[in-house]
Amino acid sequence: MRDFLLNDEMRAFRCEIRALFQRELVPRCSDIERRSGWNAVMEVVQALGRGGYLRLLFRDLYDGPLTEPGLTAATILSEEAAYHNYGFESTVATTLSCAFPLYRFASASIRDRHLRPLIEGKSVGAICMTERNVGSDSAGMETIIRFDHSTSEWVINGFKRYISNASKADVYVVWGISDPTVSPRKGMTAIVVPGDAPGLSFPQNYDFMGRRGCVVGEVSFDEVRVPEDNLLGRENEGFGIMLAAFNFERILLGGSGLGVARSAFDVAVAHAQQRSVFGQKLGQKQLIWDMVAEMSWRLNAAELLTYRASTMYDQGVDGVNLMGEASQAKLVSTEMAIFCADRAVQILGGDGLTQQFGRTEQIYRDARALTIVGGTSEMNKYLISSREMPTIKLNL
Ligand SMILES: Cc1cc2nc3c(=O)[nH]c(=O)nc-3n(C[C@H](O)[C@H](O)[C@H](O)COP(=O)(O)OP(=O)(O)OC[C@H]3O[C@@H](n4cnc5c(N)ncnc54)[C@H](O)[C@@H]3O)c2cc1C
Known part of the structure; x- marks a missing residue:
């Protein structure tokens, strides 16, 4: 088990x-x-x-x-x-x-x-951080959020891309710069924008190689105005709000990686036990044992890391005290999912590449996004190393 x-x-x-x-x-x-x-x-x-x-x-x-x-x-x-x-x-x-x-x-x-x-499951939401010039380096945002004292409204101007649930969401949590005179960490604000706000538009959705079941696209803000009450937390404290969600997002992504990998694994081992080659079951060949064993131990290791991190979170550990464990869960589980998807295709041979025979073609395409979304593998490695070497300042 x-x-x-x-x-x-x-x-x-x-x-x-x-x-x-x-x-x-x-x-x-x-x-x-x-x-x-x-x-x-x-x-x-x-x-x-x-x-x-x-x-x-x-x-x-x-x-x-x-x-x-x-x-x-x-x-x-x-x-x-x-x-x-x-x-x-x-x-x-x-x-x-x-x-x-x-x-x-x-x-x-x-x-x-x-x-x-x-x-209540009546609508979906979106989070808007990424921009044309800002991905991993989320502190370099160009979206501007300012307060209009004459109307007591927040005014948002900017352009976000790679936004999951864009155009489908009823509510958008948006990050932007509210004080350009200080560092972004001290001058960023988070705001709530309803999906029907005037000035909000969705120029295009993207066609990705995988993960097609999720709509991902652009969100443009042209003088979007929302009431004062739509502020999240306090003005200029948006960077902390962004960081607050990172641990749980990474652990959830650990779960995503496990699901994708387990799917690939199950298809591969079923095929290896059913397919005959050279007068024997494919699964009797030692090179196939090697692939199954490599998938199996990686899945188990990723599962341990992911549920260790989720258990710590549920026990009240969070912030920098969970950053290393959450990053390890995300890194290992998502890299492992790509590995398992790749090996599953290999075990299925030609069938693995078709949409007609088995699911590995889709799993392979889907898995590739996992090490990019929600913080890339490289960013997670930085976070892990920074926990292990607390006296060294990150050189990003
Ligand atoms: C399918 C999908 C859904 C997404 N959904 C959302 C969403 O809902 N909301 C949202 O805000 N964003 C979303 N994103 C954006 C996602 O978070 C970013 O793509 C991700 O953070 C990487 O940013 P980037 O694509 O700009 O790559 P970049 O930051 O340009 O990085 C490119 C490559 O360089 C590496 N790199 C960057 N800096 C360094 C460094 N200092 N040292 C070494 N290597 C480095 C990265 O690891 C990466 O491999 C989504 C992306 C995808 C693909």
Whole structure:
């Protein structure tokens, strides 16, 4: 059994969520993958909302049967969803990443208006950090957020790209520079923008090699005005709000990597036991044993790192005290998913490259995004090293 870190409640939860995805997600996967199926996406999101599964991270809003809701349960959900369709899982994980700052930093009225529909599965959310000239180096943002004292409104001008759920989300959490006279870390603000705000537009969605079940595109802000109340936390404290969500996002991505990898592994070992070559089962060949063993130990190692990090988070460890463990979970699990996807294609041979025979063609394309989204492998390595060498200043 690979999940020995989990207690009985979490194992039972895994069975429950697995059954839900089997019922709700699996029949809709092909629609979702073709991107013609936004209704299909929302039907599964609604099922998650109805079951209380989108409240797992917010203990005081959770009203379901689990005695220990939290990130471990949410990571299991991510893993089980990504097993079937990583694009769909990204839509949900992005919504949780949007819900998190609303929950922690929004005023009561904004929480009521925008958080509630997200956790009830009635809408999805988006987070807007990345820009044309700003990806890993998120402190170099060019979007401007200013306060108009004459109308008491926040005014946003800028352009964001690679935004998951762009044009589909009902609410956008947006980061921009509010005080250009100081360092971005001290002059960045986070703001809530409703999807129907005048001046908000979505110039294009992108065609990615994989992760097609998630809509990703551009978001443009042209004199977008929102009420004073839409501020998250305090003015110029947006950088801290950005950092606050990084640990849990990375751990959830650890779950995404596990799901994608487990899917690849299951297809590969089933094929190796069924396919005959040179008068024997493919799985009897030692070079295939090697590949299966390499996938298996990597999966187990990534699982240990991911659920170690989620368990620490649920026990109250966060911030810099969790940064190393969360980064290791994300790094190892996502690199491992690419490895497993690649080996699964190899074990399937020609079948592995086709859309007609087996799922590895999609898994291979999907897996590639994992080491780029939510902080690249290189950025995670910097964070891990900085924890190990506290006297050295990061040289990015
Ligand atoms: C499918 C998808 C969905 C996304 N969804 C969202 C979203 O919802 N919201 C959002 O805000 N963003 C989103 N992103 C953006 C994502 O977070 C960025 O792509 C990621 O942070 C990397 O930024 P970049 O693409 O600009 O690459 P860059 O920052 O330009 O980096 C390019 C390469 O250089 C490396 N590199 C950069 N700096 C260094 C350094 N100092 N030392 C060594 N190597 C370095 C990187 O690791 C990377 O390999 C999404 C991206 C994708 C592909």
